[in-house]
Amino acid sequence: MNNTQSCNSPMGTVATLHTESVNRVATELCGYVDVGSILDGSAIEPPVPSVCLRSDGIGLFYEGQFNVVFGDPESGKTLLCDFASVEALAAGGRVLRLDLDHNGPQSTLSRLIDFGADEEVLRDAERFLYVEPAERVQMLHIIEHMEVWKPTLVILDSIGELLPLYGSNSNSADEFTDVHTRVIKPLTRTGAAVVGIDHLAKGADSRAYGPTGTAAKRRAIGGTSIRVKVDQAFTPDAGGSAYLSIHKDRHGGLRRHSPSGDREPLAGKFCILGDTINVQAPLSTDRNPEETAPEADVAAIANLDPAPTSARETRERLKWSDKRARTAFKSWQKESA
Incomplete structure (x- = not known):
């Protein structure tokens, strides 16, 4: 077989084409990245997290990647995602909320409005969508729509409820990988920052490792994995706060701007105090309280x-x-x- 023949193409179909045509056809069929066009651009910089900004302008999550927030119940995971949603909408982005945890549209909309979301933006189906997927066919239609709609941010609440929708188990690497391929990966390909909410296991050793289930869940994270640990319990009137630590940062863009010295460095502190809601950037001397x-x-x-x-x-x-x-x-x- 001619070495210049395209991937999986019939014998001889490209053998008579010029080399440039062969390379072009092969690239189109095989999906090779055009490295030259990348190198012809400006200086190549590593990815930087740009979603859910801290007070210093550094984001917690990466666009076009699968990110995770995890922690105990009522630790502030969903509230942090609400903050990220309102921020994305205020910047002109599009937000999809996939609510498999049955928080309910009334509860979700109420929190977003309390956090400062514009009601007119929430009414605009070109800017904000909320859905409670009940079956696989519905999820397939949602994913196909997202390829056209192009979200900026997708909140997937939660990973623990997504897997049973496909008859899958959190402890099975193969089953999680299958769901990741069907749902999560296509969503990241839209360019969105996909943020999945996950839960901690009950055992002490498992809690130290991270979210419940198979190690394949951690391997699939292409952005950040943020551990949320409550500092002051969140209440409707008094607010609250939670420590955010870096469990994983594949590209190092968040870790580079966070204190060093801890196994899970402090990424910031999520605070709700009256009308003030933000992620406070840590000082260089701040340490993770869990490791101090x-x-x-x-x-x-x-x-x-x-x-x-x-x-x-x-x-x-x-x-x-x-x-x-x-x-x-x-x-x-x-x-x-």
Whole structure:
């Protein structure tokens, strides 16, 4: 077979074409990226998150990628996505809300309006769409429509409810990959920042790893994975706040502008205080509270004689939980250094 023949084309169909024509046909049929056109443009920069901006102008989520926010119930995950939705609409974007968690249109619209969304924009079907998919055929029609509608932001609430719609299990890598291929990947190809809301497992070790289910869920993330941890509980009248930490950042654009030193660096703090709603950018000296031990725990280790040589030894001598011992031992080591 001629080496210049196009992918999967019949024998001889391109053999007589000039080299340039062969390359053009092969590129069209095989989907090769035109690297030359990319290099002919301006200087190549790594992707930068531009959706759901912090107070310093750095975004939490990437356009054209699958991003995830996860945490415990009522930690502020959906509220953060509401904030991102209102911000995208205010900037002239288009937002699709896929509500598989049955939050309800009244509740969702009420929150968006409270966050400052323009009611006329919410009424405009060219700018905002809300849907509660009930079956696979309906989801297929939605995805086909999005190829034309071209959303800026897609909120998928939640991953845990999307998988059963396809008869899939969160613990199966193959089944998650199948749903990702059918739903999530086509949505990212529209250019939208797709943000999936997910939940934490109950076990301590699993919680440290991230969202529930198969490791394939983490591998599929092409943007960021943000852990949401409540600081002050969110209430209708008093507001609240939550710490946001970086569980994964494939391109490093958010991590580059966040404090270093923690396994999951602090990405910011989501705050609702009266009419003020924002994501406060962290200072370079800010640390993830989940990875910073109380001073009393650090002092307890400092008083041990002889000094412990590992977190395991700390746990055994002080009769602490594994997580408490690891966090305190790490903080003690940093202070000692």
